[in-house]
Amino acid sequence: FLESTKIMEKTISEVQEAMEGVAVTAQESVTNTEEILKNVTQTTLAVSEVNEAVQKQADIILSINALTRQFKTI
Numbered sequence: 001f002l003e004s005t006k007i008m009e010k011t012i013s014e015v016q017e018a019m020e021g022v023a024v025t026a027q028e029s030v031t032n033t034e035e036i037l038k039n040v041t042q043t044t045l046a047v048s049e050v051n052e053a054v055q056k057q058a059d060i061i062l063s064i065n066a067l068t069r070q071f072k073t074i
Helices: 002-073
Strands: none
Touching: none
16 A cells, blocks of 8 residues: 555656646747747738838839929920
């Protein structure tokens, strides 16, 4: 009976240790996921800013073309 109790205590200890490892891994996964989401958000914002800059350039080019057409007709 004493031997069985020792084996059970050891097994319970090993299970607790394994559960702690799972908890740590899960927390690391959450942290990594949050970091990924942060990076995706930053990338999305950067792409949005690039799109905005390209649109402004396109607007400027259209304005230049319109002015060029006006000068040609003069």
